[in-house]
Amino acid sequence: EFCMKSLEEFSHEQLKPRPLLSGNDLIDLGLEPGPIFSVILNRVYDEQLEGGLSDKDDALRLAKKTAGEIDFGK
Numbered sequence: 001e002f003c004m005k006s007l008e009e010f011s012h013e014q015l016k017p018r019p020l021l022s023g024n025d026l027i028d029l030g031l032e033p034g035p036i037f038s039v040i041l042n043r044v045y046d047e048q049l050e051g052g053l054s055d056k057d058d059a060l061r062l063a064k065k066t067a068g069e070i071d072f073g074k
Contacts, residue, residue: 019045020059029060031067040066 021044023037031037043066044059053059 017048020048020053020056021045021063025056025060026063026067029064029067036067036070039070 040063
């Protein structure tokens with residue numbers, strides 16, 4: 001009963017907010033589309049859900065950092 005009542009109190013937007021970034025944002029950063037986009041976007045969204053990002057600028061900084069950390073098969 002507690003869980004059902006709590007669920008009713010949360011809107012869909014609270015449970016699953018719109019991602020702060022899209023693939024177009026990564027392209028605007030100069031990244032080439034590909035499988036790496038999923039890795040970056042998932043990491044950014046996970047951080048967003050955890051409450052670690054306050055806005056799009058924070059999300060872009062994390063995306064740049066994540067892109068810089070990924071080994072592109074070198």
